[in-house]
Amino acid sequence: MNNGSGRRHAGALGVPGSGVAERRRAGRAGAMVDYRIREYRDEDYEVVREMFATGMSEYVPALCVHVLKQPWVILVLACTFCVLLTSSKSLLLPILAVTLLLAMGPAAARLLLDHVY
DSSP states (O other), rough: BBSSSBBOTTTTOOOOSSSHHHHHSSTTTTTTOOOOOOOOOOOGGGHHHHHHHHHHHTTTTHHHHHHHHHHHHHHHHHHHHHHHHHHHOSHHHHHHHHHHHHHHHHHHHHHHHHOOO
């Protein structure tokens, strides 16, 4: 893989010593490395589940942004702020409460994904 300076990255495919280049030379030029895909077995359950959960956890930041853009979430946060502001007559309590609610969002999403998957 060329990085624009004419040099190859250390992890690029085809780097001598990685074994990939040698396997390519054995076959046709430009052919992909042979992989064998086997059928799912019951003993693969935990590994597949862990791989799926890891893949799904990559979507947590995007999920949080999407949820925060929903009108009902904005309404709940605004109402929480207003109710706490009027009941406590202090600006500090509603700010801390809304900050805590916002901070719990990503943690709750990760906890839910870990529990479900």
